[in-house]
Amino acid sequence: MSAIELDPGVVGPVPxxxxxxxxxxxRGTGVAGHLSALVLAIAGFVAVFGNMxxxxxxxxxxxxxxxxxxxxxxxxxxxxxGRDLFSRILAGARSSLLGPTAVVVLAMLVGTFLAVxxxxxxxxxxxWVSAGLDVLFAFPAIVLAxxxxxxxxxxxxxxxxxxxxxxxxxxxxxxxSAALRERARDYIAALEVQGLRAWIICVRHLGRNLVPLIVxxxxxxxxxxxxxxxxxxxxxxxxxxxxxxxxxxxxxxxSGVLQGYPLESLSAGVCIIAVVIAVNILGERLTxxxxxVSR
Amino acid sequence: xxxxxxxxxxxxxxTLFVASFAIYSAMYLAPGNPIAALLGGRTPTPEAIAVxxxxxxxxxxxxxxxxxxVGGALHGDFGVSIQLRQEVSTLISQRIxxxxxxxxxxxxxxxxxxxxxxxxxxxxxxxxDNVVIVATTFSAAVPSFVASIILLSVFxxxxxxxxxxxxxxxxxxxxxxxxxxxVALAFSSIALVARITRSxxxxxxxxxxxxxxxxxxxxxxxxxxxxVMRNAAIPITTVVGITVASLFAxxxxxxRAFSLNGIGAYLIQAALSKDIAVVQGISLVIxxxxxxxxxxxxxxxxxxxxxxxxxxxxx
Numbered sequence: 001m002s003a004i005e006l007d008p009g010v011v012g013p014v015p016x017x018x019x020x021x022x023x024x025x026x027r028g029t030g031v032a033g034h035l036s037a038l039v040l041a042i043a044g045f046v047a048v049f050g051n052m053x054x055x056x057x058x059x060x061x062x063x064x065x066x067x068x069x070x071x072x073x074x075x076x077x078x079x080x081x082g083r084d085l086f087s088r089i090l091a092g093a094r095s096s097l098l099g100p101t102a103v104v105v106l107a108m109l110v111g112t113f114l115a116v117x118x119x120x121x122x123x124x125x126x127x128w129v130s131a132g133l134d135v136l137f138a139f140p141a142i143v144l145a146x147x148x149x150x151x152x153x154x155x156x157x158x159x160x161x162x163x164x165x166x167x168x169x170x171x172x173x174x175x176x177s178a179a180l181r182e183r184a185r186d187y188i189a190a191l192e193v194q195g196l197r198a199w200i201i202c203v204r205h206l207g208r209n210l211v212p213l214i215v216x217x218x219x220x221x222x223x224x225x226x227x228x229x230x231x232x233x234x235x236x237x238x239x240x241x242x243x244x245x246x247x248x249x250x251x252x253x254x255s256g257v258l259q260g261y262p263l264e265s266l267s268a269g270v271c272i273i274a275v276v277i278a279v280n281i282l283g284e285r286l287t288x289x290x291x292x293v294s295r
Numbered sequence: 296x297x298x299x300x301x302x303x304x305x306x307x308x309x310t311l312f313v314a315s316f317a318i319y320s321a322m323y324l325a326p327g328n329p330i331a332a333l334l335g336g337r338t339p340t341p342e343a344i345a346v347x348x349x350x351x352x353x354x355x356x357x358x359x360x361x362x363x364x365v366g367g368a369l370h371g372d373f374g375v376s377i378q379l380r381q382e383v384s385t386l387i388s389q390r391i392x393x394x395x396x397x398x399x400x401x402x403x404x405x406x407x408x409x410x411x412x413x414x415x416x417x418x419x420x421x422x423x424d425n426v427v428i429v430a431t432t433f434s435a436a437v438p439s440f441v442a443s444i445i446l447l448s449v450f451x452x453x454x455x456x457x458x459x460x461x462x463x464x465x466x467x468x469x470x471x472x473x474x475x476x477x478v479a480l481a482f483s484s485i486a487l488v489a490r491i492t493r494s495x496x497x498x499x500x501x502x503x504x505x506x507x508x509x510x511x512x513x514x515x516x517x518x519x520x521x522x523v524m525r526n527a528a529i530p531i532t533t534v535v536g537i538t539v540a541s542l543f544a545x546x547x548x549x550x551r552a553f554s555l556n557g558i559g560a561y562l563i564q565a566a567l568s569k570d571i572a573v574v575q576g577i578s579l580v581i582x583x584x585x586x587x588x589x590x591x592x593x594x595x596x597x598x599x600x601x602x603x604x605x606x607x608x609x610x
């Protein structure tokens with residue numbers, strides 16, 4: 001349409017010259033960013049197809065194999081119930097990754113909506129919503145999850161909803177200040193003068209320019225959500241045993257740890273750490289990129 | 296400055312009231328019949344029910360019960376645990392010491408190790424800085440309960456250097472018992488504090504007044520102490536404060552992993568056994584600590600950076 005609508009990426013600082021600029025969508029995140037994305041792609045693949053990939057039935061107990069170490073065909077050995085650990089790790093990827101994904105989607109949707117709405121409307125609406133979010137800030141995510149677990153039967157769903165509520169104020173606060181910055185720009189004023197409806201400007205223009213920051217924040221949030229959800233399942237207030245889930249496995253493996261068979265807890269813990277490192281690195285790189293573009 | 300303090304204190308009181316209302320009304324929605332819990336399976340006579348309803352004020356309207364609860368809470372009275380028939384305040388005060396010790400110990404580790412790593416990485420570019428970055432990237436991703444399990448496995452079970460579970464008696468024994476839990480609780484927060492410290496030091500180093508001081512021939516150590524660290528102290532204080540405030544909730548996980556008898560582990564136990572009054576009481580205590588520590592951080596921020604109290608950008 002007009003020069004005002006130039007993609008900010010075009011006018012931003014030109015990145016240092018590199019021959020290979022990377023996978024589209026990951027440009028500027030470096031080798032570490034690409035490796036992280038690879039780890040996440042593998043984790044995502046296992047989350048979708050883990051049940052099919054599992055060489056054995058993850059729920060089949062056989063007490064005569066309890067705490068038997070790695071064997072041919074059973075690379076991680078067996079847990080306290082004689083279930084194949086490797087199969088349980090693969091099967092557990094689904095709930096361990098599905099929960100944080102749902103938290104990110106929910107918190108991002110509500111948080112972005114509140115951020116754009118408060119930044120756009122301003123005034124009394126902004127003050128009330130911000131005050132409400134400030135109160136929510138006072139509730140640590142774990143405490144909120146504990147309170148929810150008393151009201152409803154604890155499950156992955158209840159923990160997911162509790163965490164989404166707990167994280168929404170963080171997202172809303174970060175994005176609100178970015179939305180305010182965009183709101184003050186000339187192109188928004190130009191669009192308003194052209195008579196475009198507010199929600200169209202918000203969704204198609206302002207919202208779209210927030211996308212890099214939303215993606216970056218989403219990655220950072222995913223790491224926190226994964227840790228907190230696993231912690232909640234560890235406490236027995238989220239996913240419940242005997243379902244295979246990494247957080248649950250760290251917890252059920254604890255009796256083995258004290259008896260000198262730490263493989264169940266350790267392997268599940270290592271999976272959590274690997275995914276969280278990957279999203280943290282990716283989130284950090286994407287945030288750097290988003291900031292360097294918007295300034 | 297006074298205006299800032301008053302406004303912040305008012306915000307604090309309002310937040311606490313709304314939060315207490317949210318906690319109380321959420322628990323009000325919880326399923327379960329307190330009468331049935333009190334009778335414990337015995338067949339109730341109408342008179343017995345009436346007596347119990349009278350004693351525990353079960354027939355009063357919601358708002359009256361809330362006001363009685365919050366009024367009591369202001370005096371340190373959180374009601375009675377219907378399951379244990381004990382004062383919630385007693386149950387809390389028996390356990391809060393362990394949690395406070397654990398949080399203080401963890402805070403000490405976070406401040407000493409986190410700030411030291413951050414300063415090291417900030418001042419020494421190159422190899423040292425890269426080591427700090429890799430180490431913090433790793434430790435940031437280790438959840439406290441995974442850290443607990445790893446520490447238990449390595450230092451308690453295999454090496455036998457530390458006791459695995461429980462709180463211990465006497466100062467030395469207590470410190471020994473709390474060392475692994477405190478490290479587990481501190482582990483991922485060390486990374487956060489180190490990262491913020493590092494970037495704060497970097498940013499101050501590149502400031503013009505620091506460059507000027509260096510070029511005037513002032514000894515490097517003096518420049519770092521007087522110009523870099525003093526300004527970097529502002530973001531460092533903020534992140535340390537927020538981290539310490541969040542430890543009270545986070546310690547629940549570690550207390551549970553190490554079977555420590557603190558309020559966090561007790562909160563979870565109460566949630567699992569649906570002991571409503573205890574969940575309400577401990578939730579309110581943790582939220583109150585969180586909000587108050589955050590307010591203290593804001594005051595410190597204003598002391599360290601006088602511009603804040605003039606009304607510029609507190610966010």
